[in-house]
Amino acid sequence: MSGDSDGEDPVELGLQLLERLEHAELTLAETMDRIETVTTDPALVRKILDTADRRGIIEREDGVVRPNRSSFLSFEAEVITKEGEFTCRRCGVSISTGYFMNLEAGEHGPFGSSCIRKVTGRE
Template structure:
């Protein structure tokens, strides 16, 4: 999934990344920490920049002095928005092997898998 796969794939990743940023439960976080979260969607620097720019243009985040301020676009409901799948997975955040993957369901697509701790870190619950 990382890398360039054409404009449709990039557009989908931008939309998923924007939804992820809108759902962060942080008062603020550094741009580096925001990029860490976006890496669950893409590691392409152009796509990462497009995600940050689109989220800012839509009023979902504000950027100031190297910090990102989510503007209350929503949050991830762990009962409704997170599904668990059994199988052999690697966590998108830390790379650990998983027998149960946690996936966040957004309108634009799915993000994951994550381990039970990493999904809380990515969304800002921890």
């Protein structure tokens, strides 16, 4: 998980993830938690944050990140459920039902049921 998510462009995937967050605001640490589901490479994490700020996807001020929410992730249409043996990208727990975000840059997951809600801001 250090470089990218299944061969997709990690920067675009990270940007699309930030575009779809439902949070009104997050701490920088909470934002990093979301981005690190895409990549743990510090240079790529910084590039995702800087690019998101430059494109107006987020606003950063004093350790607080505010997503400029244009559209939310539709759980009915854009979250795919698959059965199998998976490891959650956020918490590392073994799961038998994986939730995947179907983003334009690629499929992002798997996540467990509570982590998909946490990552997207539904919890």
